[in-house]
Amino acid sequence: MEKPDMELIKDGKRLDGRRPDELREIKIEVGVLKRATGSAYVEWGKNKVLAAVYGPRELHPKFLRNPTKAVLRCIYNLAPFSVEDRKRPGPDRRSVEISKVSAEALSSVVMLERYPNAGIDVYIEILQADAGTRCVGLTAASVALADAGIPMKDIVAACAAGKISGEIVLDLMKEEDNYGESDLPIAVMSRKKDVVLLQMDGKLTREEFKKAYELAVNGATQVYEIQKAALLKSVNDVKIEG
Ligand code: CDP
DSSP, X not given: OOOOOOOOEETTEXXXXXXXXXXXXXXXXXXXXXXXXEEEEEEETTEEEEEEEEEEEEOSSGGGOOTTSOEEEEEEEEOTTSSSSOOOSSOXXXXXXXXXXHHXXXXXXXXXXXXXXXXXXXXXXXXXXXXXXXXXXXXXXXXXXXXXXXXXXXXXXXXXXXXXXXXXXXXXXXXXXXXXXXXEEEEEETTTOOEEEEOOXXXXXXXXXXXXXXXXXHHHHHHHHHHHHHHHHHHHXXXXXX
């Protein structure tokens, strides 16, 4: 489908006033759900996302068990009321894909071999969506895993970059995602910078890809600092409560 021509960036400013290399505002709250082993709530621009972790616990059905390591499962769910046109409840192709790539990304940092035969379930609930929800979901899930006290090699931080009106920019919002030329969501291990997720919508030249990739890694580094601050705050709050 042809996209209508829309000027998404003018005099170096985007529709919401951001510079090309600027993230939307991000707020992270840790430990928001009493019955989950770990949880996090993230507001990222107009996105609102809840992540909950259960486990490690006995894995059912039994045939899924792995005697050498835990199995991490992920369910990404876009709530019917989270988008402009009501979304039909339940899984669809898109949510199955995002669940799969998210589980793979998180499995590369969680020390699954510590929990043979067990299951770790990660739920990502998108309450309000405004583009970039897979990045927000992974960022929230990673914090929720840390909140659950599950050992990890590193924390996963995610961010997208893309191309709008011919320019490479960081962290596309809905209008930019809809009318832009390309979107490149990535997730990295925060300290090692190993890539654990990389997807691309639309087209980029080799040069543009390099620029967008570097911008997205830089964005993920900023996201990591916010994750770290939220986790430190939650640990300190517990200490104060005694
Ligand atoms: O959210 P993310 O950018 O990771 O995934 P996407 O498939 O590129 O979707 C971009 C955006 O389109 C979402 O964040 C939603 O705001 C919107 N969307 C929608 O309105 N209805 C859907 N059924 C799916 C996505």
